[in-house]
Each structure stands twice: as C-alpha cells, then as structure tokens.
Amino acid sequence: MKCKGFLFDLDGTLVDSLPAVERAWTQLAARLNVPAQDVLDFIHGKQAITSIRHFMQGATEEAIAREFAWLEKREAEDIEGVTALPGAIELLNFLNEANIPWAIVTSGTVPIAYARHRAAGLPEPETEVFVTAEQVERGKPEPDAYLLGAHLLGFEPEQCVVVEDAPAGILSGLAAGCHVIAVNAPADTPRLEHVDYALSSLKELLIQKTADGDVEILRKH
Template sequence: MPEELHVLCKGFLFDLDGTLVDSLPAVERAWCNWADRFGIAHDEVLNFIHGKQAITSLRHFMAGHSEDEIAAEFTRLESIEASDTTGIVALPGAVALLNHLNESAIPWAIVTSGSMPVARARHKAAGLPLPEVFVTAEQVTRGKPEPDAYLLGAKLLGLAPEDCTVVEDASAGILSGLAAGCHVISVSAPENSPRLDEVDFVLQNLTEITVTRQPDGQAHVLRNT
C-alpha cells in the first residue's frame, strides 16, 4: 500500500453488499438452498459468488445447461433474494458517511453486481440514503472483475475514473476498480485478495476514514490513526 494515509478524489463509487450493507445471511440462505437443489457443496458456491453477478455464477455452475435453463434459475433466484431481507442492516459507518457526503455535496454512486430488484430491496431494508447514481447488473454487459460497472458509475457521475474512489469488500470488485483506473479502498476484504497491496487503504469498516470537502471541491479522505 502507498505510505500516505490520505486520498484526494472528486467522487465515490460504493459497492453495496458487504460494503454498505450486511446482506451475508440472506445471500448465503439463497445460494445454499440453490446449491442443495443442484447437489453442489455450499463452500464451493460461497467461495465463488461474492462480488460477481448472479448470472455469471449460474453460468459457471450450470455449464452444459441451456441459456433458457440458466435464465429460469436466475429469475427464481432473483425473486428469492429480492423478497428475503430478513437480517439485512447497514454496516458500521455507512449511513453516517453517506449522509456526510450528501451534506458536503460530494458526488457518490452505488455500483453493485446485484440486479435492480435485489439491490433496491437491500438498499431499502438497510435504510441507506438514496444515491445520485445506482448502477446494477442490468446496465453492463461484463460484470466485475471487469471494469465496466465502475467506468459506467464514473461516467454517470460526470467524473473521470481516476478522480473516483471505489469502496469495495470483494476481490472481484477490487480488481474491477483497479482495472477502471480508480483509487480503491478495501473494506473487510479477504486477506488473500489479489492486488490488495495496490489499494489505497485496507479497512475493517467505514468508521476508519474521515472525508472532508476541500475548497476546490475535492474530497480529502483521511485514514483515522
């Protein structure tokens, strides 16, 4: 990691699940039930899915099945995940940080691998402020770890990717943010995440940073020491 304990940017691109919202129990319930239907070990599924679009995971595990069969499983899984919000809460520091960004007129977006119905349901259940931009799986052809989602998020905010800070918990999302040319802050990311040494900060939760709007409009992100 760079030695400096601060970042300057013009806007933020936040992942949703695992970064702003604790949806892990709901995610694992849905995918473990799906794994049981197909006779796949829970760990095999759970070790693959995080940070990726559901359709990507389904294609991975349903190799040899038709696209119609995969699409049917996606629709079924999406319905389950959009309706099961039990236990979903905002992660520490998330609501306070987003409210502060709004009060400071610092642009931010949510950029998630989830579909719109699932993402909206979890965002609402967690009681998060509404983002200016909400990028979901339907809006990009290639999901994380490809850079498309974060490039789109930056574009919709009217910012260059290098002027944005991606905040991510998943390995796929970290790779996506780096590939997009953004600053990247990891939050509770797996210690074995590839290229973790290239991110600006490695955090346990969002209470570990302070964001201040500078006179030139840039956001100064300081890691609390």
C-alpha cells in the same frame, strides 16, 4: 488521497446481507446438486448470472434463465437480517450534506439491490446514480461497472474512489483506473497491496472538502 466522487459497492461494503445471500445460494446449490460451500466460496462480488453459468456448464440458456429467475425472486424477497454496516449511514449522510457526489455500483440486479438498500435504511444518493447488473455486459472483476459509474457521475475514473469489500470488486475498481479503498477484504485478495487504503470499517474514513473543491480522504488513526 484526493477525489471528486465515490463509487460504493453495496453488499458487504454498505450493507450486511450475508445471511440472506447464503440462505438463497445454499438453496440454489441444493437445486443444482452442487456442494453449498463450493458455491459460497465462488459467488461474492460477481453477477449472479456469472455464478450460475459457472455451476451450470453445459446447461441450456433456458435452464440457466429459469434458475436465475428463481434466485432473483428469492433474494429480493428475503431481507431478514439485512442491516447497514457500521458507519455506512453516517458516511452517506455526510456526503449528501457536503454535496459530495456518490453512487452505488453493485453486481446485484435492480429488485435485489433496491430491496436491500431499503431494508438497510440507507440514504439515497443525491446524484440518483445506481449502477446494477442490468446496465453492464461484463460484470466485476471486469472494469465496466465502475467505468459506467464514473461516467454517470461526470468524472474520469481516476477522479473517483471505489469502496469495496470483495476481491472481484477490488480488481474491477483497479482495472477501471480508480482509487480503491478495501473494507474488510480477505487477506488473500489479489492486488490488495495496490489499494489506497485497506480498512476494517467505514468508520476509519475521515473525509473533508478542500478549498479548491476536491475531496480529501484520510484514514483515522
């Protein structure tokens, strides 16, 4: 597989933030009087506001905004246990050193995304492209976030590879027309058979530049 740029999801792909995510959303579930497991089964890969609206159907926008603000503050402040996933730092450092463009495309908001990015010690993208929930009207699984990421890198979607763990994000990347690499995706992920690679770790990726300046992506065996 060849590409020109990478579009990385953040949570679950580059960063293990699951303990912090589950703490915050379990507390929100209690506030909303909703079974915590129902919430945890729904939220992954989606914008927080989408999930809150789902569980607060019939509520006023004011009430929804209040719970969103509470959750955003909680998630931005709670970074205990947030770490880089295996191979993430090495991969991003390699891309920077090789001058291969990459961006982060997350369903999280700016305060949460930047807090977790810093807590995990991830390198900054040389492109300075960081797509967050505030920048798109429709979140994953709609294609908007990855279409914007490709545009900001200066490439067509088909010239980019999306790296994702969540079903909503994988569907978003496919809908955008990008190549997609799934990492630790659930076995029942819709359209998983359509991704280019389904990996258990970022360490399985082998990336090299070709003579014509493209990026070749192989899977280590």
